[in-house]
Amino acid sequence: MRKFKLQVQTTIDGYMSGPNGEMDWMTLPWSEDLSSYIDALNKPIGAIVLGRKLAEGFIPHWASQPADEPQEGIDRINNTPKVVISTTLTESPWENTVVASDLVETIRELKAQPGGDIIAYGGGTLVASLIAEGLLDELHLIVNPTAIGAGLPVFGATGANQQFDFVAATPFECGIVALQYAPKKS
Numbered sequence: 001m002r003k004f005k006l007q008v009q010t011t012i013d014g015y016m017s018g019p020n021g022e023m024d025w026m027t028l029p030w031s032e033d034l035s036s037y038i039d040a041l042n043k044p045i046g047a048i049v050l051g052r053k054l055a056e057g058f059i060p061h062w063a064s065q066p067a068d069e070p071q072e073g074i075d076r077i078n079n080t081p082k083v084v085i086s087t088t089l090t091e092s093p094w095e096n097t098v099v100a101s102d103l104v105e106t107i108r109e110l111k112a113q114p115g116g117d118i119i120a121y122g123g124g125t126l127v128a129s130l131i132a133e134g135l136l137d138e139l140h141l142i143v144n145p146t147a148i149g150a151g152l153p154v155f156g157a158t159g160a161n162q163q164f165d166f167v168a169a170t171p172f173e174c175g176i177v178a179l180q181y182a183p184k185k186s
Contacts, residue, residue: 002111004049005138006130007041008122008154012143015151016122025146031173034142039073041140045080046116049107051123052086058121059094083110085126107135124152131155131162138182139164145175 010016011025018025030038050058062069062077082097083106089099100106107130110118120126130136141154164181171177 002046002113002115003117003137004107004111004135005041005045005117005119005140006122006127006136007038007119007140007142008127009142009144010154011146011148011151013147013149014154015148016124016127016154018148018151022148022151025144025148027144027146027174027176029174030176034172034174034176034178037170037172037178038142042073042076042119044117045076045119047110047118048077048080048082049110049118049120049126050082050084051126052084052089054121054123054126055082055084055086055094055097059097063095085129103129104133104135107133124156127154128156134162134183136183138167138180141179141181143177143179145177 008016009023009026015025017023059082062074065074079096082094084092084094084097084099085101085103085106086099087101092099103126107118120130163184165184167180167182169177169179
C-alpha cells in the first residue's frame, strides 16, 4: 500500500498563512540542506493531492516553468499525476490532473493502487479534513522561524483529537526545522 504524506509550511505558532492568505512570513531562500531534504521527500512521489484553492495557484505556477526552480523539480511536479479535491469543480482545467469530490474514497483508492507515495502540500480545508479523517501516514511540518499571531492554522477545526508519534526533527542552516510525525496507531 502506498504511503500518504502531508507536507506543509508553517510558522512557529502553527499558521500556514496569514489572516488574508499572506505567505510573506516564509523563510527564503532555502538553504541547500533544506532543498536536499525536500527533494528526498518528494522523489518517491507518484501522485499529488491538492485542494482546489491551492491547485489554482500551484499547478499554473509549476506549469509556467519558474526560473528560480531546478528543472528536475519542475519536471517532477508537472509530470506527476495530480488529484484536486473539490466540491465546486466538476472537471479539471489542468493537464495531468483529475478532480474528485469524495476525499475519503479518493484517498483510499489512491493508497490501494500501485505506484509511488502520495503527497498533499497543504490548503486549509484539505489539511483539516485529512487530519480529521485519519487519512495520513506521515506528517511533515516545515517550521519557519517566524510567529505571526493570527491566520489559517494548520490544525484548525479538525473536529478530531488525533495523536501523533514523533519520528524526526531536522534543523537546517536557514533556521527552518522539519518535524516529522506519524499518526499514533490505536
